[in-house]
Structure formats: C-alpha cells, structure tokens
Amino acid sequence: MKQIEVKQLQVFYDKKRVLTDISFDVYSKDYIAIVGDNGSGKSTLLKALLGLVPSKGMINFNVKKNEIGYLAQKDNSLKQFPASVFEVVLSGCIGQFKFFYNKHDKEKALQALKKFKIEHLKNKNFSELSGGQMQRVLLAKTLCTTKKVLVLDEPTTGLDSKTIKDFYKIIDDLNKEGITILMVTHDIEASLLHANKILHINNTMHFFDTTDKYRECEKCSLVRDMYD
Amino acid sequence: MINHIIEMFSYTFLVKAIIIGILVSLCCALLGVVLVLKRYAMIGDGLSHVSFGTLSIALALNLMPLVFSIPIVIVVAFLLLRIKESSKIKTDSAIALLSTSSLAIGVCATSLKGGFNIDVCNYMFGSILALSKTDLVISAVLAIVIISVFIIFYNKIFAITFDEDSSKASGMNTYFYNALIAILTALCIVVGMNLMGSMLISSLIIFPALTAMQLFKTFKKVVFTASLVSMVCFLIGIYISYVYAIPTGASVVLANLFFFLFFHMMGRVIK
Numbered sequence: 001m002k003q004i005e006v007k008q009l010q011v012f013y014d015k016k017r018v019l020t021d022i023s024f025d026v027y028s029k030d031y032i033a034i035v036g037d038n039g040s041g042k043s044t045l046l047k048a049l050l051g052l053v054p055s056k057g058m059i060n061f062n063v064k065k066n067e068i069g070y071l072a073q074k075d076n077s078l079k080q081f082p083a084s085v086f087e088v089v090l091s092g093c094i095g096q097f098k099f100f101y102n103k104h105d106k107e108k109a110l111q112a113l114k115k116f117k118i119e120h121l122k123n124k125n126f127s128e129l130s131g132g133q134m135q136r137v138l139l140a141k142t143l144c145t146t147k148k149v150l151v152l153d154e155p156t157t158g159l160d161s162k163t164i165k166d167f168y169k170i171i172d173d174l175n176k177e178g179i180t181i182l183m184v185t186h187d188i189e190a191s192l193l194h195a196n197k198i199l200h201i202n203n204t205m206h207f208f209d210t211t212d213k214y215r216e217c218e219k220c221s222l223v224r225d226m227y228d
Numbered sequence: 229m230i231n232h233i234i235e236m237f238s239y240t241f242l243v244k245a246i247i248i249g250i251l252v253s254l255c256c257a258l259l260g261v262v263l264v265l266k267r268y269a270m271i272g273d274g275l276s277h278v279s280f281g282t283l284s285i286a287l288a289l290n291l292m293p294l295v296f297s298i299p300i301v302i303v304v305a306f307l308l309l310r311i312k313e314s315s316k317i318k319t320d321s322a323i324a325l326l327s328t329s330s331l332a333i334g335v336c337a338t339s340l341k342g343g344f345n346i347d348v349c350n351y352m353f354g355s356i357l358a359l360s361k362t363d364l365v366i367s368a369v370l371a372i373v374i375i376s377v378f379i380i381f382y383n384k385i386f387a388i389t390f391d392e393d394s395s396k397a398s399g400m401n402t403y404f405y406n407a408l409i410a411i412l413t414a415l416c417i418v419v420g421m422n423l424m425g426s427m428l429i430s431s432l433i434i435f436p437a438l439t440a441m442q443l444f445k446t447f448k449k450v451v452f453t454a455s456l457v458s459m460v461c462f463l464i465g466i467y468i469s470y471v472y473a474i475p476t477g478a479s480v481v482l483a484n485l486f487f488f489l490f491f492h493m494m495g496r497v498i499k
Contacts, residue, residue, distance in 0.1 A: 050397035065399025072393050081265060081390060084446040091387040094400070099380060125445035141391075145398050 001028045002062060003149060003180055004049070009057035011041070011048045018044050020204045022057070028148070031171075031181040033191030033198050033211075040202045042184040043073055043153050049182075050151065066095050069146030071138055073153045073184075078134070083126045085137050089113060092144030105144075112140035115170055131158040139167070143174075150174065152183045156190075168194055236470055245356035245423065245476070248364055249462045251371040252420040253480075256432035257458035258378050259413050261451050264437040265389050271308050271410075272433035274323035275417045278304045280426035281330030281337075283351045288341035294366075297418050305410035354425030354477035356466075366419050374412055378451075381405065386447055424477040432458065435484035442491040443498070457487055 004026040011019040019041045026032060034042050048055035050070055069092070089112055093105035113119040116136040121129065126137065135158050142150065150171075156164045172194060175181050185191055191198060191211070198214040200207035207220050214220055236242050256272075263269050279301045286296035304326070311322045338348050350358045378385065388395045388405050396402045413433070420429045440453035465480030472479075 047393075050393075052393050052396060065397070068398055070394045070397035072391070075391075077267070078390070080441075082441050082445045082447055082450045083386070083390065087386065087447050088390065091383065091390055094383050094387045094395075095398075099383060101383065127445055142394065145394065151397070 002026070003028050003030075004062070005058070005060040006049065007058040007060075009045075009048060009055055009059065011044050011053060011055045013044075013053075018203060019048065019055075019201070022201065022205055024199055024205075024208045026149075026180060026182065028180055029175065029178055030197055031175045031195045032183070033195035034182065034184045034201065035186070035188060035191060035198060036201045036206065042201060045201065046070070046151055046153055046182070046184060063148045066145075067147035068149045068151060069142040069144075070151040071142040071153060071155055074131075074135065074157050078126075080127055085113075085118070085121045085124050085126055085129070088126050088137055089140045089144060092141035108144055109140070112143040115143065116140050117166070132160060132163060135159055136163065146174075146179060148178075149180045149182065152181070154184055154186065156185070156187065164190075232467065232471055236467070241357060241359070242466075242470070244361075244364055245359055246463070246466060248359055248367045249356075249423055249466060249476075249480070250459050251367040252416065252423060253432055253436075253458040253462040254455050255367075255371055255374045255412075255416045256420060256429075257436035257454040258374055258451065259409060259416060260433040260435075260437040260458075261440070261447075261454050262385060262389050262409055263413065263433060264441075266392075268309075268319075269430075269434050270320055270323045271305065272413060272417060273430040274308060274326045275301055275305055275414055276421065276426045276429045277327035278330040279414075279418050279421055280351055281334035283421070283426075284334035284337045284348060287347055287351075288337040294362075294418060298415065301414040301418055302411050305414040306407065309406050309410050350425070351421060352425050352427055353475055354421070354423050354428065356423065356476050358422050363419065363422055370412075370415055370419055374416070377408065377412065381408075385409075424480065425475075428477040428481050431481045431484055435481075435488055436461070439484070439488040439491045442488070442495040457491075458484075461487055 002025055006025070007023045009019060009022040010017065022045060034045065036042050044053060047053045049059060050068070086109065089109045090101055090105060092112070093101055093108060110119065113122060116139055118133065118136050118140065121133060121137070126134065129137065135155070139155060142152070156167060159167060168190060171181055171183075183195070192215065195211055197210055198207060200214070200220055207214060207217055260272070263272060279297050282297040282300045283293050286293045308319070308323065308326075311317065311319055338344055384400065384405060388400065388402050392402050417429055420432060424432060436454035436458035437450065439457050440450045444450050444453050461483040462480050465483040466476050468474070468483070469476040469479040
C-alpha cells in the first residue's frame with residue numbers, strides 16, 4: 001500500500017531554494033535511508049514532509065498524522081528541561097484527541113524503556129543524563145508515538161557502537177512488525193545493510209531505488225567512496 | 229507581626245489586593261513555566277510594555293482602559309509568536325524594539341494630554357489602591373480558566389513544551405495551544421498591571437519558574453513549586469510593603485529575588 005506520495009516537492013528558505021523536484025513514494029513496510037552530503041537538504045526534506053516547514057508541490061498521506069512518530073536531530077536546548085525520564089517517554093503516547101494517559105499507555109512506555117535497555121533510568125531526571133542516554137530516552141518516546149511510520153533524523157548521533165548495534169536491531173524488528181521507516185543518516189554502510197531503499201539527494205533527486213541497485217549505481221559510487 | 233497581619237485584614241482594599249495578588253501570582257507562575265521553557269520568557273516583558281502603551285493611550289483618549297488594551301495586547305502576543313518562525317529579526321531583538329517603542333508611544337500620549345498624572349504612574353509601578361471590584365472578578369475568572377486549562381491540557385502542554393516539532397508532526401494542533409498560551413499571558417499581564425505595574429509584572433512570570441527549576445528537576449514538581457513560591461512571595465511582599473510603606477509591586481519582586489537566590493544556593497549545596 002502506498003503510504004506517502006511526494007511529487008515535485010520544492011522548499012525555499014528566505015527565497016533560497018533548498019530542495020527542488022523531489023518525487024518519491026513510500027510503501028508500507030518500506031525501510032528508506034535518506035543519504036546525502038551536509039547541506040543537501042535531508043533534514044529539510046523530513047520537515048517539509050511532516051509539514052514543519054512550508055513547501056510547494058504535492059505530499060499525499062495515506063496514513064493519519066497521529067500514526068507517525070518523528071525524532072528530530074539532536075537538540076541541545078533540551079538539556080536543561082526539567083522532566084523525569086518517564087514523563088518524557090510517556091509524553092510520546094499523547095494523541096490528537098487524547099488528554100490523559102491510561103494503563104495501556106504506561107505499559108507501552110515501560111516496554112519502550114525496556115527495548116532500549118533504560119528501564120533503570122525511569123525515575124531519573126532527564127537533564128542529568130548523558131548524551132547517549134538522552135538519545136535513547138528520546139527514541140523510546142518516539143517509539144510510543146509510532147503506529148505506522150517512524151521518521152528519524154540522524155538517530156544514532158551520540159550513541160556508542162554497542163548501542164548503535166542494538167538500535168539497528170530494534171529498528172529492523174519494528175520494520176518486520178510492519179512499521180515503515182524513513183531515516184536520515186550519514187552511515188552509508190549501515191543503510192546498505194538494513195534499508196531496502198535508498199533516497200540519495202543533493203538538493204534535488206540524485207538516486208531513488210532499491211539498496212541492491214544503489215550498490216551497482218555508477219554515479220553514486222563516488223559519493224559512497226567519500227564516506228568510506 | 230501578628231498584629232500587623234490582623235490590621236491588614238481589617239482594610240477591605242488590602243483584602244481585595246491580597247486575593248487578586250494571590251490569583252494573579254498563581255496564573256503568572258503557571259504560564260511562566262511554559263514560557264520560560266519554550267524560551268518565550270521575554271514575551272511577557274514585551275507584552276507588559278505594550279499594555280503600558282495602550283493604557284496610556286486609553287487614558288489620554290478617555291477610553292475604557294481594559295476594553296481598549298486587552299484586544300491589542302492579544303494581537304501583539306499572536307504577532308510575537310509568529311516572529312519566532314520567520315528568521316529575519318530574532319525574537320529577542322524584536323521584543324526589545326517593541327518594548328521601547330510602546331513605552332515611547334505611551335510617554336508621548338501621556339505628555340500630549342498634560343503630563344504624568346497619578347493614573348499613569350499607577351500603570352507603571354502598580355498601586356493596590358487602584359484595584360477595583362472589576363479587577364477582582366476578572367482575576368478570579370482568569371484564574372479559574374488558567375487552572376482548568378492546565379488540568380485538562382496538562383499532558384499536551386508538556387508534550388508541546390518539550391518537543392513542539394514532534395508533537396506537530398504527529399498531528400497535534402500546536403498552533404492552537406501556542407495561541408491559547410499567548411492569549412492567557414496577554415490577559416494575565418493586563419489584569420496584573422494595576423497591581424504590579426507594567427515595569428514589574430513580567431517578573432511574576434519569569435521568577436517563579438526559574439526559582440523552582442533551581443531545586444526541582446521534574447515538570448510536575450516545577451509546576452507545583454513555582455505556583456507555591458509565587459503565592460508565598462506575593463504574601464511576603466505585600467506584608468513588607470505594608471509594614472515599611474514601600475510599593476507592593478517592588479517588594480513582591482524583591483521577595484521573588486530573595487527566594488530565587490535562596491533556591492539557587494540550596495541547589496548548589498545539594499549538588
């Protein structure tokens with residue numbers, strides 16, 4: 001099933017064109033890695049897709065907005081925020097028409113904590129965690145929001161290699177359970193290993209097809225070498 | 229001390245001031261937690277200057293002060309929220325421009341109408357003598373509305389304050405909640421101005437949240453502590469102002485400053 005359809009997407013920042021002619025479709029159970037150089041518009045693409053920045057062109061959603069979980073790039077302003085870890089994770093369960101949490105939500109939040117092996121941090125203060133712990137808490141929160149589509153912007157920033165391995169395993173499992181994954185990443189190797197499609201952009205479409213085709217893609221290998 | 233307190237309660241205008249003060253302090257503290265965490269703290273300051281400007285104009289033109297001020301301040305609150313999204317002028321600079329311009333407009337309107345009188349002075353530094361029954365009714369209604377909003381929308385307010393983008397991405401109407409906070413802040417400031425004065429009202433918004441955050445690190449505790457600290461500071465402030473015959477607004481701010489420093493040091497000791 002086609003879940004998201006993007007056609008001729010354009011984004012301007014202060015009249016400067018950041019993205020042009022972006023078109024791609026997302027089917028259910030897709031695992032799409034979005035790659036490209038710094039400043040190629042990867043994060044902007046996610047934001048435009050989710051309606052966080054104004055854009056031109058067509059974006060069609062076949063999923064409800066409240067079925068989408070989104071984790072933005074690491075945000076340092078959160079470091080001082082007074083909240084317990086559980087308050088943060090639970091806040092991922094809040095929905096459009098939902099005002100209070102029930103038992104089911106609390107159970108879900110606990111499960112998410114367990115998935116990222118941070119249940120022992122449950123009652124800790126968010127502002128006193130290390131960078132890697134914070135990122136895992138935010139991932140757990142995003143997991144609580146996600147029902148059909150998970151959108152991640154460089155989610156492995158600040159994680160150690162062991163946690164990164166765990167992280168990819170969790171995402172793989174979610175994908176197998178039927179969750180669609182859209183992930184902006186710098187990690188080409190991991191993308192080739194885990195994703196089923198690659199969307200390579202440099203302010204415009206560079207490549208969009210299956211991972212296998214990306215390996216054979218001539219024009220892409222250059223950029224790939226750069227990462228290697 | 230007991231004698232002073234008994235004496236205070238024998239004056240009806242002081243009882244009225246105490247009730248209004250407690251209600252306004254509570255409202256400002258609740259909104260303040262959200263505004264400070266969203267880095268909108270200066271919006272309170274900007275709006276208070278704007279309401280000084282509008283009240284001066286209202287006085288000069290013989291219009292009803294509140295009726296004239298409230299809509300304008302609400303509109304400005306909306307505009308300030310929008311500025312955040314466009315990047316050409318940063319919010320802090322925009323607020324500084326707005327504050328001084330409003331102050332200038334207020335001062336000009338006042339002097340054209342014959343110079344500073346007691347009403348204008350009251351709007352600048354507050355006067356508990358100027359409080360009317362209308363102020364009492366409005367602050368009571370406002371307090372009920374703000375407390376209800378915080379109870380009903382508590383979880384949404386947390387989610388949006390913590391991470392506005394992901395809330396918006398998941399379909400939450402963040403604009404509605406931002407607008408709600410903006411409107412309530414505007415109302416709170418206009419209503420609190422008679423009491424605290426336009427130069428000092430923003431301290432009621434910023435201080436309690438910051439004070440609570442020195443010692444407490446979860447959202448719920450910060451919200452409760454800020455509300456409590458704000459009300460206690462008001463009571464101490466009005467008591468001191470009565471005993472030493474100093475302006476209420478200023479002594480409430482000083483009580484807040486004292487609590488902030490105390491909490492800050494406690495926070496360091498505990499660490």
